[in-house]
Each structure stands twice: as structure tokens, then as C-alpha cells.
Amino acid sequence: MNVQVKNGTQHIESLRDERVIYVGGKIVHDVTTDPAFRNSVKSSARLYDLQADPDYIVALTFKSPTSGGQVSRAWQIPKNYDETVTRRKALVTWAETHCGFMGRSPDHLASALSGQYVGMDRWEAYDPKFAKNFSDYFHYARDNDLFLTYVIINPQIDRSKEASEQQDEDVIMRVVDEDSEGLTVRGAKMMGTSSVMANEVFVANLQPLRPNEEKYAVSFAVPMNIKGLKILSRKSFEASAESEFDNPLSSRYDENDAVIYFDDVKVPWERVFVNQNVDMARGQFHDTPGHIYQNYQAQIRLMVKLKFLAGLAKKTAEIIGTIKLPPVQGMLGKLASDAAAVEAFVYGMEASGEEVNGAWIPNKHLLYSAQVFTQELYAGFVNSVRELAGGALIMLPSSVNDYSIEDAAKIIDKTQSASVGTPRDRVKFFKMAWDALGSEFASRHAHYEAFYAGAQFVTRGNSFRTYGWDSATDLVDQQLSSYTLEGSLSMNKKGV
Ligand SMILES: Cc1cc2nc3c(=O)[nH]c(=O)nc-3n(C[C@H](O)[C@H](O)[C@H](O)COP(=O)(O)OP(=O)(O)OC[C@H]3O[C@@H](n4cnc5c(N)ncnc54)[C@H](O)[C@@H]3O)c2cc1C
Secondary structure, X not given: OOOOOOOHHHHHHHOOOOOXXXXXXXXXXXXXXXXXXXXXXXXXXXXXXXXXXXXXXXXXXXXXXXXXXXXXXXXXXXXXXXXXXXXXXXXXXXHHHHOOOOOOOHHHHHHHHHHHHHOHHHHHHHOHHHHHHHHHHHHHHHHOOOOEEEEOEOOOOOOOOOHHHOOOOOOEOEEEEEXXXXXXXXXXXXXOOOHHHOOEEEEOOOOOOOOOOHHXXXXXXXXXXXXXXXXXXXXXXXXXXXXXXXXXOOOOOOOOOEEEEEEEEEEEHHHEEEOOOHHHHHHHHHOOOHHHHHHHHHHHHHHHHHHHHHHHHHHHHHHOOOOOOHHHHHHHHHHXXXXXXXXXXXXXXXXXXXXXXXXXXXXXXXXXHHHHHHHHHXXXXXXXXXXXXXXXXXXXXXXXXXXXXXXXXXXXXXXXXXXXXXXXXHHHHHHHHHHHHOOHHHHHHHHHHHHOOOOHHHHHHHHHXXXXXXXXXXXXXXXXXXXXXXHHHXXXXXXX
């Protein structure tokens, strides 16, 4: 196909916009060259290069209904089950490039906004003017194939107090002024994962607010370089990675997490989607398929990641020569079944989905069940792979540079022999395994999988609210109505 598709070079160029990032005691304006971010930026660019590759254009892109241009399938709103599967396969291909380690890859927000867009009737019912702003923005983001991130949670501060009760009024982002041009917002939101490499940030409020907390109930989108927007990065694992050989994952897929501080940012009216309305702040996620669709993408990504971790487990057992031991095979069988269970959730939620406003939306309760299941699964899954590896994960040269000392290289090669492969293959493999299972990057991933969709009480609450309880309790009632106390008494009297 000879068509124009956004590629990696264009994505990298779009990030040279003088955004403001605080990291490691300095201010970074160009993420494409800074050692804290440049490799991860390249990994995100690779997604666009892949979709622009003539061999992948059909699989990974589709024609935008508004511009007629070819854009990522992540923006496609499937009309039926078959289109859903085609779209999912595109998302899997993208996730396989980073083995699921980039949680907020561009398909996450494309999914979130597509889901909210399916619910345009809810937007219209809220306010036609803001509905138009949202729909115009959706078209703009889709037609330009933008990489968006979002901040929809407020900083923790003091959880015993509501947003409006916090001591420092300027800490949680709120509206501080409103004029003919737009809103002025001040304060922080967490956590802008991938914000360092995104084009724009979508801002909203997912957590419950009280009726008097309207000033926190806003939704809008702004470019990352808008005046007053400050990105406070966490420690960069990429910057502290020893080398690509020592830290192949953290050196390349550290998508970053950051507090986003709005230092009196002026949001033009055309970019405001929800203006100080508590009900619509919640409704944009839960009265549209937005929340379902963003988390459906997350499960697709996670199923790729678990497959990768299962692969690590199998290769670990082969390399250290334990693969034939029945308990090891048992452990591998358990890991395989857990990884397959997540796949089954994805396929099941697609197959049992429903049509909403002409779009095919995955089954809500199966999605929330998958979230509860995987949130608890991940840390244990990783631990089981560690269990299979034993000391192999630790008995490793301190750095690739140790190979430059002749005597050390000889001893490393002698002590790293393996059941399969060369000693250097073994070191290469276990360096990657440690990065996935035990490094600081790995630990952040355990935290990510536990919290990206909310704490356990939140995901379990969603499951509680969406299960088909009636059909469950009907079964119980059906049994209860098949016998009576009186009937049993009279049968007993007759000696039956
Ligand atoms: C790595 C990472 C990446 C993230 N990326 C993003 C992102 O891209 N965009 C974004 O908007 N957000 C992001 N987040 C934020 C994430 O959505 C929140 O961490 C999550 O919603 C939980 O909120 P919290 O951290 O404030 O924890 P809290 O809600 O404060 O919960 C912490 C713990 O306190 C207890 N607790 C608190 N309240 C209750 C209650 N009412 N009932 C029972 N127990 C309670 C529970 O033990 C709970 O686990 C990210 C978080 C992490 C860790």
C-alpha cells in the first residue's frame, strides 16, 4: 500500500517541543536526546515505524472516517466481533515489540477516548457545546494519530480527607479562574505514565467527588509543552541502566511515571470537555464504554506480557537443566494455565460483548473479573519464575565491562556454563530475566500491575457492581423452592 502513515521519525520530531521535565536535579527540554528518556522514546517511535512498514500497514492501520488518512487501528471503533478481533491482533503486534512492558503505549488512550466517543449520546445529554469540544478533539487526535497520556487520579496526600479538605488548596488540581478564553487550573495530578513521550495529556477525574467539589470535576486536553505544565519525573531506570546487555528492558522500555503539575495553566474553551460537573466527571468513564475500553486494552497488553514471562520461565528451566523434573514441569504447567487464563478472559470478553451505539463493546463483567484476577496474579506469577531460577538470577557478572578483563572473562565463561547454549548466552538470558523479575524496573512493574487500574477495593467494587447477581441468586432460589419445611416434616412422619 502506498499511503502516508505516521512513522517513528515523525513521532520523535513531534516531541522536540520544549516541554519542561524535572529529573535527576536538572530540567530536560528534549526527551529525544536525554539519557533519562531517549531509548524509551525510540521504543515508542518503533511502534509508529512498524505501522508505517508496508508489510504491516494493513494489519496495523485503518482509514480514519474523518480525514480519510491511514491511522493506527487503536483508533478504530469496531462495529462487530470480527472487527474487534482484527483490532486486537494489531494491539498484540504492537505489544509484542516491548513484550507488554509499555503500559501506556499510544493504544491505551486511543482506546479510552474511542470508548468515550461511543457514548456521544451521554456527552450530548450533558451539554452539546462540551460534547462538540470532545468530539472535535477525538477527531483531531485520531486524524493526527497522536500519542496521548492521561492523568485521572489525584495525588494521595491525606486519604482521610476529601479533595476539598486538604490543607494546601493548591495541591490537587482544580479550577482557579474562568474567563472568556477558558479555564485556569492549578495543582497536581498523578500519575502521568508515558507523559515524557506523549504529545498531549488528557485530564479528568475518575475518583468519586462530593457535590461541593465541582472545581475538581473538569476534563480537558492540552499539549505537553503548554505554558505552566511541569512534568516531575520519577527516577529514570533508563538513566541508571548499566548497558543494554545488563538491563535490556529498563534501558529501552522505561515508559516513565510522573507527577503533572499545572502551574496556572490556561486551558482554551475548545479544549474543555467537562466543566466543573461532578456527575459528568464520573459519567465520561462509566456512562460511556470509556472505562471498559481503556481497561480492555490493558488486558490485551498484559496477556502478551504474561506470555513473555512464561517464556522466561521455560527457558530458565532449560538453561539450568531442571526442565525434566516433575515439580518443575508442574510449576511451568501452572504458569502456562495462568497465562492462558488471561488470554481466555480477553477472548471471552470479546465473544460475549454487546453492541452499544453501533460499536462492539467487550463484556463488562468479564473485563472487571480479569482485572481482579490479574491484579492479584502478577506478583505471584513473577515470584514463581524467580523460584524456578534460584541463584542464577544473582550469580551474574556485575557488568558487561567485566568481559573486558581477560582473567575475569575466563572465570565468568567457566562458571556460567549451562545445560543449553554457551556461557555468554546464559549470562545474556539471566541479565534479561533479572531485569524482568528482580530489578527496580521489575519492582515498578509489580506495582504498576497492582495499581494502574485502581487499588483492589476499587477493582473488586467494579466486579461486585457488574456481576449478574440475579441469575446467581435465582439458582439458589430455584433450589430453595424445590422443597419445604412442611414437606420434609410430613415425609419424616411417614418414615420416608
Ligand atoms: C506505576 C503506576 C502508574 C500509574 N499510571 C497512571 C496513569 O498513567 N494515569 C493516572 O491517572 N494514574 C496512574 N496511576 C495512579 C493509579 O491509578 C493509582 O495509584 C490508583 O488508582 C490507586 O490510587 P492511589 O495510589 O491513590 O492509592 P489509594 O487509593 O490511596 O489506595 C492505597 C491503599 O490504601 C488503602 N485504601 C485507600 N482507600 C481505601 C478505601 N476507601 N477502602 C479500602 N482501602 C483503602 C488500600 O489498601 C489501598 O491499596 C499509576 C500508578 C502507578 C503505581
